[in-house]
Amino acid sequence: ETGVTQTPRHLVMGMTNKKSLKCEQHLGHNAMYWYKQSAKKPLELMFVYNFKEQTENNSVPSRFSPECPNSSHLFLHLHTLQPEDSALYLCASSQRTGMGGAFFGQGTRLTVV
């Protein structure tokens, strides 16, 4: 496999459920990101990991919990979400240094009911 892979592609969960989104990159990058894309809003950066260390948390509610066990894998653990959390969640990776672009996965379409 190449590129950035996200699973699942679609997820429907109740407000009391606990679920996790998974992201895996095969590009040899050392930085990984979670973005949220809601309808009619620009993409919002949620979390940044640099060599497995979290370097940025853009005031994201604690019901979203990221985990980065190594430079190739990134998780987003979800619990007690709200309907307004329904969105497309995109994972991306890039090289830490240099000005190359970030490469994105296909996203997980999350619906909270």
Add this chain to the structure above:
Amino acid sequence: AQKITQTQPGMFVQEKEAVTLDCTYDTSDPSYGLFWYKQPSSGEMIFLIYQGSYDQQNATEGRYSLNFQKARKSANLVISASQLGDSAMYFCAMRPYSGGGADGLTFGKGTHLIIQP
């Protein structure tokens, strides 16, 4: 803080015509990168083209070129000879270069491009 402005919410273009998607940006960082992404209805963000703030020449990638005007803080995307498959959302984004930090991208609201046969 960075800001990206895309003033065209939607555009209709005839197939085979060239199209220009506008993007202006604002930043206080002296060094930065500018990017364009394509997002088809499937949802994946596809990286198209990159321009560094100190690059002297405009970036080109196949049918895509970036018209970079640093003094005007604009980074317009030009698609030559448009095709039906170019129909998608297009996002302009930027990233400051903080000497090695993995800063995330700041995105504009996007332009919905529809290519008509």
